Amino acid sequence: MGSAAHDLTHSGGESAVAATEDQPVSTGQCVDPLGDPFLRTRFALPARPGTFLPRHRLNQHLDQALRTPLAMVNGPAGAGKTLLVADWAAGLEQPVAWLTVEAEGKRPGMFWAYFLQAVRAGGRTLPEGVGGPTDADHVDQRVLSAIAENLEAAGPALTVVLDEYERVTAPEIADQLEFVLRHAGQGLHLVLVTRTEPMLSLHRYRAAGELTEIRDAELAFTPEEAVALLDLHGLTLSLAAARALVERTRGWAAGLRLCALAARESPDPAAYLKEFEADRSTIADYLLGEVLKRQPEQTQDLLLRVSVLDRFCPDLVNSLTGRDDAERILTDLHRDNAFVERLGHSWFRLHPLFGEILRTYLRVHRPGLESELHLRAARWLRQAGSLPETLAHGAAAGDWDFTAGALVDDLAIGQFFTGLGSDDLTGLFAEMGPEATSPATDLVRAARDLARSDFQHGLAHLRDARAHPATDAGDPAAVQLSCALLEALAARLTGSPALAERAAETAEDVRPELPPHLLDKHPELPALLLTHLGSTRLWAGRFEDARVALSQVVGAPGRASTVLAREESMGHLALIDYLNGWPAQAEHKALEAVSETERYGLSPPSGSGIGQVVLAAVAVDRDELGRAEALLDEAAELSVAPHDPVTAAGRAIVTARLQLARGNAPAAVKAADPDVSAAVASPWADSHETLVTSAAHLAEGRPEQAADMLRQLADDQPSCAVEAARIQLAVGNEEAAVDLLDRVPAAGRPGPAVTVRATLVRAQAADAAGDADAAHRLVAQALLDARREQLRRPFLDAGRWIRPLLVTAPLNELAAGWLTPGSSTRTGPAGSQPLPLPIVVEDLTTRELEVLQRLAQMMSTQEIAADLYVSVNTVKTHLKSLYRKLVVNRRSAAVRRGREMGLL
Amino acid sequence: MRYEIRVEGHMSETLAKAFPELEYVLMSGQTVLFGSVVDEAQLFGLLARCQSLGLRVLEMRQTPE
Structure with a gap:
């Protein structure tokens, strides 16, 4: 580069x-x-x-x-x-x-x-x-x-x-x-x-x-320098005359130069300079007027016309003047260092001082011409392939059909969604009124509304765009492709897989009709479209199809304009991994998604937050609940499209699981409903919601309702089937549990988060059946599988039966360091640090121990607070945390458990 | 708020059109632009416009309503 x-x-x-x-x-x-x-x-x-x-x-x-x-x-x-x-x-x-x-x-x-x-x-x-x-x-x-x-x-x-x-x-x-x-x-x-x-x-x-x-x-010209400068312009001046001139202009370079030009064009330069010294007009104004009126008419006309441009080349200027003398005039002006500066590559700009004055002259002397000039400039720039300038001049001319048409024809409509230029585009089209009715203007309106999650209006405009007859102007294929992108997004936001597939097919069909260089220029367009397609397929539970679409986005070379699409696709792939039970892979991809945006210095509000949701999900599986909560908060702040079904469902599942892990069943049930309206139900989102509700019933001591809930569960999600089996086992339906496990398809290659749970259910069944050897063997296998991924949640969810097993050899060795507090680092996997958070028989803090001792003395919460000189809320916090560590939910149970463990 | 801005030299009628929101009067080698100004942002905008037109600002002051 x-x-x-x-x-x-x-x-x-x-x-x-x-x-x-x-x-x-x-x-x-x-x-x-x-x-x-x-x-x-x-x-x-x-x-x-x-x-x-x-x-x-x-x-x-x-x-x-x-x-x-x-x-x-x-x-x-x-x-x-x-x-x-x-x-x-x-x-x-x-x-x-x-x-x-x-x-x-x-x-x-x-x-x-x-x-x-x-x-x-x-x-x-x-x-x-x-x-x-x-x-x-x-x-x-x-x-x-x-x-x-x-x-x-x-x-x-x-x-x-x-x-x-x-x-x-x-x-x-x-x-x-x-x-x-x-x-x-x-x-x-x-x-x-x-x-x-x-x-x-x-x-x-x-x-x-x-x-x-x-x-x-210091910049001001000295009289000596003024003499030298005027000499370059072919004027000979005495030092005394130069001194007077410098005094009048205060050594201002532009003033001196203009003065030289005006004097040179006048019949008697010396007299002219005298006159100028005596004049009391503002210098630039006077000199410009003087110089301008001495220029040939074509030059005057050209200068007024180019004042609408930031920079110009002869061909562009000719398109504004309708003549073909721009190159000669510009070269002459530049040689005299009057009005124009040369930028190289035959591009010029007006000297910054004169742009403003000339625009004022233009408005006064040629009222109404300004917008016509903007439009001519926009047309020329569009031919030259400079889109941003085309749009700026088109908007300045107020010709919205043209401006929107240029945007759509350039295939640039995706820029409304790259999180980068959307503000600029929105600002550019802010002035557009309802009188513009070409399909392109409707597409722009639809994109603008969809980009700010305003479905109703967005979808209505999209319908209008379809309904309007294609105009002669503009490329119908570009309109169709832009339409397809917006429809794919609409399909994603409304959970309509059929619409998304149709949009993708349309896009495929029209691609060959579009100029390849335009397609190359806008990689964000296919990237966004495939992301929406993948997201919609994922919503519908078609993980493999979703993966095909999303991988294409991730596999394409990274460009600034596709960063968001890549991040989202990577986040969706991470979610698929998580749902299939592969937390480490999911975490890896989610981190990659997040770091992709960081590498480009993208600020947080642009992300969709799906990466953070997956990271939070993995954190819950590892029982890092504080971290999970922080990540969820971060995702909630990020989410620019709160109604995106996949992200909303992901967030609902993780929030509900977090609440379950914290023992707050009602909150879990409440959080489990993603509150999205979608055309098609999502099998995994529904299953997870059902499961959370069922688990909440179980936790609150309503096994029948828990089992009832499970009857509504579709059995195509391995992770759900396994958890259903656990609940069935917990409510005493051993046969149903094993039956569920046997039906888990092996073909889906379920990951450790699924297999560990499945193994634990089998172990529990064996334990209940009195087969201690089998239970031992199965728990050992689960520990081995879980250790690499630091999967702690399944063991914490498993119930009380597992605790006696975990303290016996060799299981205690396998659990030590990451699941239970243990001095044994010998058995830890190479390279992984023993985790600071031992869980199952986690040690109580001194304070928690003090609270527990007072519980044993039958003291009330208020009494404990007074006794320990802390607030009631602090005591409650200690209670909650010691309940969690002792895996109990009542005071009496806590005391009993404390005695069993020799803490009291 | 009402302001007046005093610049050096007599402005031509054309140049004065660069300040359509203000009135102006010429006096003894100076031009006084005056009128109401919405807020400070506009005030600084006017100053910047003076600068980009090559005008030398001699004085700027708020005047009673």
Whole structure:
């Protein structure tokens, strides 16, 4: 990536990418967090025109920037800052990175993505690990650390110039820059070119002698310099005349230049200069008026028209003027250093000072032309393949059919769902009124509503999009593919597998009709579609089919725009593993899902939270209940689509299991209902809900109801069948239990979470039947299987019968260190640490022991509290925890158990 | 809030249109822009506009309603 971008920066005419000369975009895979290609002109040193006057004193002062971490060139528009620094930077022997800040100054994630790209364009190869932010609004601290570390470690110091830094308005960015500056040590020289005082703690840098500072007074031209400058413009001036001129303009570069131009065009330059000195108009206004009215009419017209553009090339300008003289006029203007700056690759921009004034002139002199110009620009940019600019100008023109059509035709509708650009797109289309009725505008409305989980409106707009006859404009295949994506999402959110399959088929059918380069450009589209398809299949219980779709997403090469789809797919695959009883695999995938987003510095609110739900599920299986709860809270905060059936069902199951493990049966029953409305029932979600309810009945001493519940249970889920068997056994239906176990299909390759539980049920059955040998053997097998996965829950759920077994040899050895407190680390599996949380016969804390002793003395909770000088609530907490450790639920039982164990 | 912004030099009628929300008056080598300002954000926006038009701000003050 580094070298490709490198080629693009060093401007000059001999560009290796001449074929794309008219496109302001870089080639290759470099895209910003919104998935748009970086504009290569943003990373190029602006070219110096022939009339540029190098000023030695300033270059010399700037050389000090190579000895300080921070330099700042601060002056008003038109003070000549940019060209000064560009000229200085071009002469450096050290590597230089250049970034002209634009709108990304408002959004830290975007800013750092551009910063990183500038560093790459400056020839610095950054390791793959520096993924760069993918969220437009946030940047992860790790990304900043990685940047600083890399700058500090590698090669000669890099000089990074941030031009137009006044556009950085997000206060975080200044802090982040200071952080990088501090940690990059000698590796970074930062040069800020700005009109306004930056929000950095400049006084500290100044006091430490770490700031090179050039301000307005120093930028101002001296009379001698003014003479030299005017000489470059072909005007000879006495020093005295120059002094008067400098006084009038206060040495302002733009003022002097315009003055030179106006004087040169006038019949008597000397008289003109005299007149200017005496005039009392505002300088820029007066001079611009003077210069403009002396230009040929075509030039005046061109200047007014290009004022709607941030940057332009001759062909684009011709499309605005309807003539073909742009190249000549722009070249002339640039040579005179009047109005336009050259960005390289035959791209220009208006000098920042004049853009605003010229736009005002345009509105006054050609009312109504502005939106027409935006539309022409949008049309040209669409041809050139620059989508973001097309959309911006289309929206500025208020032509929504065109703008939405451009978005859909480009296959970019998925960007509403990548969590990155959705805000920008929503903002862009915020002004769109109901009068626009093309299918594309309905698709945009549907995407906007679905992206914020507003089904009713989203689905209605989707129906409208289908109903409207296709217009001539736009590619019907693109409309169909976009429609398919939204329908797949709608199908996922409404739990309708048939709809999802149909959407996927439509997508497959129309793909061949679409230009391959567009499909390549938008990997997020198929990734999102397959994620929705996989999620819907998973909901319907078709795990293997779901896996096929989801694996395709995960297997595709990672790109910033597909991060969310990949994370979600990985999270769904993790859920499948968990439901099949493979907690370690599930945990691995869920962690991978979470770290995928972290690698890209994606901020939490973008994730779906399914990874956290799976991690919480695994934590419950391992009896790490506090951790499980924390993860569930995290998932609840993340969830951007609270009605997504799969995530909601997953969260319901885990929350219910957590409550069961805590002994809170009513809460478990309440939590088990995922509260989603889906077209099709989900077998696993229903089974788990039934099971939790049944287990809750059992826990509360209602075995009949528990057994009744199980009759409603479909038997296609191995994990559910095994747990049902445990409940049947607990309520005394041994035959039913063994029968259930025998029917568990082996073909599904159930994992240890299932097999351990199954083995324990068999062991319990054997124990009840008095077959002690078999019970021993089976428990040993369960311990062996469970140890690697740290599966503690099944043993805790097994009931009281297992406890005597666990203290006998050799089972005590197998359980020691991870399930029971034990000194034996000898038998622990290699590489795994004995866990700090011994469970079954967990030691009581001193405080819990004190509470237990007072329980034995028949003291009430209040009395214990008073006696121990603690609050009643604290005593209750101790009670709860000692009940749990002693596996009892009443005081008398706790005392009895305490006596049995010799604690009292 | 009402504000007036005093800038150096006489603004042309065209340039004054860059501040459609304000009235203006020319006096002794200066232009005074005045009118009501919604909030501070707008105030800073006006200042930034002055800067990007190359205007030199001499004074800015709040005036009684």
